[in-house]
Amino acid sequence: MKKLNDDQLNELQKDLDAIRDEVLADLGERDANYIRKIIRLHRTLEIGGRVMMPFGFIPPVFVAATASLGIAKILENMEIGHNVMHGQYDWMNDPSLNSQTYEWDTACSSESWRRTHNYEHHTYTNIIGKDRDYGYAVLRLSDDERWKPWHSLQFINYVLLSTLFQWGVGLHELETEKLTRREIRLRDKIPFLKDFARKGGRQAFKDYVFFPLLTLPVAPIVLAGNVGANLIRNLWASTVIFCGHFTQDAETFSEEECEGESKGHWYLRQLTGSSNFTGGKWLHVLSGHLSYQVEHHVFPDLPAHRYPEISEKVQAVCKKHDIPYNTGTFAKQYGTVLSRIARYSLPDALRTRLEGKRELQAI
Amino acid sequence: MLARISNTKAFHWLGRQLMNRDNPAAWLDPLTETLNPMWVQEYTPARVERIIAETGDTKTFVLTPAKRWTGFQAGQHVNICTDVNGVRRTRTFSLSSSPLLWELQGQITLTIKRLPGGLVTNWMHDSLEEGDVIGLTEAFGDFQIPQPAKPALYIAGGSGITPILSQLETMAAENYRASVALLYFVRTQDDVIAREALTALAARWPALSLTIIATHEGKEPRYLKDSDLTPVTGLQVREVYLCGPKGLMDLASDLLNQRGVKEQQIHSTFFAPPAQAQLDGAQLGGEVTFTTSNLMVGSEGDANLLDIAEAAGLKPQHGCRMGICHQCSCRKTSGTVVNRLTGKVSGPGEETVQLCVSVPQGPVVLDV
Numbered sequence: 001m002k003k004l005n006d007d008q009l010n011e012l013q014k015d016l017d018a019i020r021d022e023v024l025a026d027l028g029e030r031d032a033n034y035i036r037k038i039i040r041l042h043r044t045l046e047i048g049g050r051v052m053m054p055f056g057f058i059p060p061v062f063v064a065a066t067a068s069l070g071i072a073k074i075l076e077n078m079e080i081g082h083n084v085m086h087g088q089y090d091w092m093n094d095p096s097l098n099s100q101t102y103e104w105d106t107a108c109s110s111e112s113w114r115r116t117h118n119y120e121h122h123t124y125t126n127i128i129g130k131d132r133d134y135g136y137a138v139l140r141l142s143d144d145e146r147w148k149p150w151h152s153l154q155f156i157n158y159v160l161l162s163t164l165f166q167w168g169v170g171l172h173e174l175e176t177e178k179l180t181r182r183e184i185r186l187r188d189k190i191p192f193l194k195d196f197a198r199k200g201g202r203q204a205f206k207d208y209v210f211f212p213l214l215t216l217p218v219a220p221i222v223l224a225g226n227v228g229a230n231l232i233r234n235l236w237a238s239t240v241i242f243c244g245h246f247t248q249d250a251e252t253f254s255e256e257e258c259e260g261e262s263k264g265h266w267y268l269r270q271l272t273g274s275s276n277f278t279g280g281k282w283l284h285v286l287s288g289h290l291s292y293q294v295e296h297h298v299f300p301d302l303p304a305h306r307y308p309e310i311s312e313k314v315q316a317v318c319k320k321h322d323i324p325y326n327t328g329t330f331a332k333q334y335g336t337v338l339s340r341i342a343r344y345s346l347p348d349a350l351r352t353r354l355e356g357k358r359e360l361q362a363i
Numbered sequence: 364m365l366a367r368i369s370n371t372k373a374f375h376w377l378g379r380q381l382m383n384r385d386n387p388a389a390w391l392d393p394l395t396e397t398l399n400p401m402w403v404q405e406y407t408p409a410r411v412e413r414i415i416a417e418t419g420d421t422k423t424f425v426l427t428p429a430k431r432w433t434g435f436q437a438g439q440h441v442n443i444c445t446d447v448n449g450v451r452r453t454r455t456f457s458l459s460s461s462p463l464l465w466e467l468q469g470q471i472t473l474t475i476k477r478l479p480g481g482l483v484t485n486w487m488h489d490s491l492e493e494g495d496v497i498g499l500t501e502a503f504g505d506f507q508i509p510q511p512a513k514p515a516l517y518i519a520g521g522s523g524i525t526p527i528l529s530q531l532e533t534m535a536a537e538n539y540r541a542s543v544a545l546l547y548f549v550r551t552q553d554d555v556i557a558r559e560a561l562t563a564l565a566a567r568w569p570a571l572s573l574t575i576i577a578t579h580e581g582k583e584p585r586y587l588k589d590s591d592l593t594p595v596t597g598l599q600v601r602e603v604y605l606c607g608p609k610g611l612m613d614l615a616s617d618l619l620n621q622r623g624v625k626e627q628q629i630h631s632t633f634f635a636p637p638a639q640a641q642l643d644g645a646q647l648g649g650e651v652t653f654t655t656s657n658l659m660v661g662s663e664g665d666a667n668l669l670d671i672a673e674a675a676g677l678k679p680q681h682g683c684r685m686g687i688c689h690q691c692s693c694r695k696t697s698g699t700v701v702n703r704l705t706g707k708v709s710g711p712g713e714e715t716v717q718l719c720v721s722v723p724q725g726p727v728v729l730d731v
Contacts (some may be wrong), residue, residue, distance in 0.1 A: 032449030039393040087689030090715045093451040099689045103383040119682035119690050202380050
């Protein structure tokens, strides 16, 4: 990790705080109009998808309905739900956009998400052992974790996690790895499991029972379309999130180096532990602007559509302090994620030999 | 029919399952709002029918609330909500019309004075137009006409006349059987709100005796004095209603006490303009009320709300304790707080605050 002394960290904090203050002072109608426009688009796509779905016996309609519902779920989860729950729109004082009461369209309950994501992941980002989002306890992505034989099959785990992403995220707080290590007891998790059953049950009821039964004669088609829409969202959300922290150069940290850290050090960790990807306007919207993961991690509670606007300033701060700013095309960044999953599935001896050979070839 | 179905418990349950929210009917609001703002479900929408200039700095807004609004009693208030520069603002105002206007014509009026520096009142005066829609809550407040009829004395100052207008209109229409006196204090004769309505009332309803006193027309200010109470017959048996600036209400209470009017006969109501908050270390701290926990504790200096709550034995949800994760965000129902990160001072009304970085400035009430 890039080392800065206390003065430099203070300077970094001041520089980033200045960017943040400038945006905060400018928040207003433009931001309110933006999020309401996205919400209107979401409502339109969801209604469109649900209405078209029963006519899915016509193949192009099936594709349109599934895509419409899938994109609606993506927008709701990523650009609306995730960002609202970060408190990005709390300043609007609109009870339906309140970070603490918003409930989103996915199996994970908002309560659980706010604990595991907003608090654990955003406070302890990429600290091995404290940020449970790092590899989601099913993937080995750095040599901080000792290789075990089952890691060699972790690519299968990755595909399964992506496919069933909403259920994986929903069960994240169960902390299965701590249960198997007997650090915690299952009975401590009963309140969580009840909460999960309630929210997960509600989601399954809606997409897999209620809407199919509502249009009984074509129930299988509606069921298939709804499964498809959830699958589209699962794959996309997982891909975007993996590109945010598991790319080639995204750094990891140890608990020792972060003990009693300053705000400046926290900023430094967010800058070096996250990675962006580039693309067109709608790629950013559909990723909930997590394509600007660096900006998001530095300023998690600024409205996300502001990230593209402040990106240049953040890059200038990085340049000034000689901190790497990790970005690249979507394809390139995702490529490095896949290669990271593959490389760390190998025993260290084999991995370093292969990596050494590749470096030699590069020279 | 549809309304009846949509009010049933089962329908509401289903809505919660499908929309993931406690008020499923409001799920469509963002779309319907653009078609017709009167269809909004999240709050009761009210259309501005007419705007009447009362004085140089006071306007009366005639509103038509959506039919589901449940009405009010004379002397009660409502909260209105409206978005000003993207931020939803809630403010309390007294209804100035009689409930009869609502019952007969489906309309209500709010008479609102422009407060110097006031965000919402100035916005209403400058930007709100006929045809616009604002949000309304149900009416509340216990400033009510005595039942059965008793002699009454009203002492009003400035825009404090508004709930009294509503009561007088109602009493006149019901042919209230006891004598009613009104002492109305204004800065100058130009500042009399609803002068025509008041004179018309006094003319057609003999029980009302109306006295208007200008305080700032002479060289010396002319405030309420003991001799103003002399013409009010049978003062000791009257129910007294005070509504106006704090100075007037304090003065009136003292004079009434001296004349032997009992505390329980005196009723007062008013919404003071927001106090000008200053970023002064000595002014930080204050009484914090946690309504859900039914607890009240004092605080001093720059202790934040989260620390204060925890010191009081509460365990509010929290996370990073550095203003990042919003785990500790909760509703503040009244009071002013300073954000220790930005130094920004909050508004006095209901809003969401981050406990871990909010320092009270005077008394604060929280939904915790």
